[in-house]
Amino acid sequence: MKEVAPFESFGEIVEYPRDALVFGLAPGGTVVVWIMNRSENAIEAGRYEAGPYNNEKSSYSQWVDEYLEKEGEHLRDNGIKLNGW
Template sequence: MKIQCLVLSVCVLLLSGCSEQTASEGSKPGPNSTYRSIGVVAPRHYDVWVDKFYIESLSADIGWRRPFGIVSCCWKSAPLSGAEWQTTPELFLIRWFSFAEQQSYEAVIKLENPDEIVEKMKEPAPFESFGEIAVRPRDTLVLGLAPGGTVVLWIMNRGENAIEVGRYQAKPYDYQKEGEDYTRRTETYLEREGDFLQKNGIRYDGW
């Protein structure tokens, strides 16, 4: 399917109404749990503002969204908050603003092997918890947003057992033409990370 068709599909989804994240009524995390979630992370020092995040299952004809807002720390780690897992996701539309770069990006991501990813998520993976080894499925699908528009997709329950299952490149767009203003949020960000950026610059490779 061409990218234009994917964008159109997501736009139709938006116009027809998307469901906001609600408290999951299904199973909770555990060794044999079927609990799943979707999250977004960014590298430390490189906070982003996720403006739009839409998820769609083309085969099940279901779409939903999650307004993440600010996303920070840490790369290749479990997210602090997640989007509801309604069914196997196949298509993502994500738009975000990079405070360090003062640049907005947009990515339309169509998973080529969603069923394989879901099967891998079912496999139990060990992790350390309070000095003991716990085991549970890699229940979280995580999108990492890096400088330069790099998007990395992992499955994990903790960063220590993350498996990369996809890598994509977002396209920049002019956020000012979209009527977006990040001036105040940028000022707050630079109060925390301005010294780091001045000393280290922006890292674009190695993500």
């Protein structure tokens, strides 16, 4: 969010944009999403309930297996680039 949100820091009021997206995961499958710059001014963006998961092979798992067959050697040799995204 581009609009600034005020909060108190070391006795002064400062203003920064809400630039953090935070996910809260709770037992039972509840997922809550907030956007904030500090916890005092968080805005709840959404609340969701996860569906049941079965352990059967999904199309996503099949896609991952196919990708690893094709690119697995390169990943083993070079790893995954974790910076500069």
